[in-house]
Amino acid sequence: MTREEIIRPENKVYARPELLTDNVTHYCPGCSHGVVHKIIAELLAEMNVADKTIGIAPVGCAVFAYNYIDVDWIEAAHGRAPAVATAASRLNPDSLVFTYQGDGDLSAIGTAETIHACNRGENIAIIFINNAIYGMTGGQMAPTTLLGMKTATTPYGRTAELNGYPLAITNLLAQLDGTCYVTRQAVHTAAAVRKTKAAIKKAFQNSMAKKGTSVIEIVSTCNSGWKMTPAQSNDWMAEHMFEKYPLGDLKNE
Amino acid sequence: MTIDGQRCKGCDLCVVACPTDVLLLQPKEVNDRGYHYAFAANPEACIGCAACATVCPDACIEVYRVVDRGE
Numbered sequence: 385m386t387r388e389e390i391i392r393p394e395n396k397v398y399a400r401p402e403l404l405t406d407n408v409t410h411y412c413p414g415c416s417h418g419v420v421h422k423i424i425a426e427l428l429a430e431m432n433v434a435d436k437t438i439g440i441a442p443v444g445c446a447v448f449a450y451n452y453i454d455v456d457w458i459e460a461a462h463g464r465a466p467a468v469a470t471a472a473s474r475l476n477p478d479s480l481v482f483t484y485q486g487d488g489d490l491s492a493i494g495t496a497e498t499i500h501a502c503n504r505g506e507n508i509a510i511i512f513i514n515n516a517i518y519g520m521t522g523g524q525m526a527p528t529t530l531l532g533m534k535t536a537t538t539p540y541g542r543t544a545e546l547n548g549y550p551l552a553i554t555n556l557l558a559q560l561d562g563t564c565y566v567t568r569q570a571v572h573t574a575a576a577v578r579k580t581k582a583a584i585k586k587a588f589q590n591s592m593a594k595k596g597t598s599v600i601e602i603v604s605t606c607n608s609g610w611k612m613t614p615a616q617s618n619d620w621m622a623e624h625m626f627e628k629y630p631l632g633d634l635k636n637e
Numbered sequence: 638m639t640i641d642g643q644r645c646k647g648c649d650l651c652v653v654a655c656p657t658d659v660l661l662l663q664p665k666e667v668n669d670r671g672y673h674y675a676f677a678a679n680p681e682a683c684i685g686c687a688a689c690a691t692v693c694p695d696a697c698i699e700v701y702r703v704v705d706r707g708e
């Protein structure tokens with residue numbers, strides 16, 4: 385059988401999701417954001433909810449998420465996505481509302497909004513991209529930065545004495561009564577991508593079923609900020625990040 | 638599988654993900670945006686597993702598969 389005979393529409397098993405726009409993303413080559421965008425676009429189409437989805441975009445690298453996934457979006461002030469999502473979901477109870485936030489947005493400037501939205505049990509899904517660094521502004525230390533990790537603002541590595549300890553905020557969120565599903569995933573291998581997709585699907589289903597807040601942390605890479613190649617970043621993440629941020633469900637009710 | 642070479646950013650993640658070493662980055666040639674894009678250097682070895690497409694952050698890869706029932 386020739387290649388031409390195989391490359392026919394009826395044989396297609398993996399297509400570019402239709403909800404992704406034709407825009408080329410501004411993300412660096414190999415950035416985890418693209419993979420997560422793709423998963424969201426696939427799921428919203430598969431679950432047939434694109435028409436009633438409202439995404440809340442953060443401040444950070446994903447600030448332009450609304451250019452890439454063709455659903456309704458609101459751009460929130462830095463860290464305030466869960467507060468905006470609260471309003472969106474209360475005023476539009478039939479909508480699927482999710483936030484898409486990085487670690488600087490969710491676990492630094494937006495800590496109060498994050499904790500209180502989860503504690504109120506808002507019917508939203510929070511997708512949390514944790515790459516342990518402020519990517520957009522040039523790789524400064526974030527609350528999630530690992531001890532010893534070199535960043536623009538910790539050139540000799542983060543120390544507990546000077547900078548405090550890395551914050552595993554997802555563990556805190558799992559303690560709150562308002563959260564129904566809290567999990568930590570990654571997208572560095574095809575198998576991990578499939579698990580993350582299942583996790584985000586569950587979160588979206590929980591929101592639609594009004595079960596409370598779901599939090600999906602996705603341990604991610606920032607190869608530009610980490611100053612490695614994308615493939616090296618994935619290896620480094622598996623070796624170092626998963627120790628502090630182990631993968632798996634923290635809460636599943 | 639097919640690769641949208643213009644959309645590709647040459648990140649190499651599909652090359653690493655492929656279990657049968659089908660893919661490589663262009664050693665010299667670049668696309669319009671200056672990236673050494675991925676291509677199927679060894680297309681005969683492709684088993685249509687879609688690992689490459691699953692990990693591609695820019696959704697450049699589409700995968701086609703036929704089941705050979707030996708008929």
Ligand code: SF4
Nearest residue numbers: 655683684686687689
């Ligand atoms: S479909 Fe599987 S075997 Fe074929 S190029 Fe992609 S990763 Fe390799």
Ligand code: SF4
Nearest residue numbers: 645646648649651693
């Ligand atoms: S994973 Fe996608 S963007 Fe990266 S080299 Fe392969 S085809 Fe290009």
